[in-house]
Amino acid sequence: MTAHAAEPTPTVPPMPERTPKALRAAIAQHTPHLLPDFDEHWRWAVADAYDISTVPAFMARWWGEFAVARDPKLDAHMADLHDRAEESTDLTEAKALLEEASHIRHEVQRLEPGQ
Template sequence: MTTLTDIPAGPLIPMPDRNPAALRVAVARLSPEALPRFDTHWADAMNQARDEFSLLPGRHFVDHWWAWVAIQRWPEQAARFRECEHIVATSDDKVTRRAASAELGRILADSQANAS
């Protein structure tokens, strides 16, 4: 006998193109409450790019949100990522914080490798 789970077997959405418009659509689908943060970050990046005469702030913005989407589109992975962030931010134990930090790095690297 099989049972149904609430967790999808695959990603919630396919990876979007690596541009602000496509990323904004993906963020809206994955977590509408993250849109104000996305929009503020975009405005800040564009202001910084203008002030510094540099394309790097836009590039960093796209890289950040592309990685965010790569993680968030897998619910279990996203939950574990948030849990590790909480451990890093609140644990008094250095060993525990280092282990959680290392896991954050692995989740990020794995999600980006699988999204490419």
């Protein structure tokens, strides 16, 4: 009998540098399903508006989106929290589920490039 190698555990890609260009490249490489929304939001919020003052808010939103989406387990957990909150008939339970999701969103904002 031959031994089979265990399936490799997918690694979570590191966070990119905190620039729109680096974040876009990371999204394109690791979470391409987010790219159309990223590009549309960039055009609407920054490029077409001719307003670079919106870049910090844009980066905060997409930093968090990528931070969650790059980790399949975390992404699934967040989807589960939202699904359970949506289906809950108990207001207290739904609120607790959404608070947990919000806490995770705040935590991923603290991630630094390379983490």
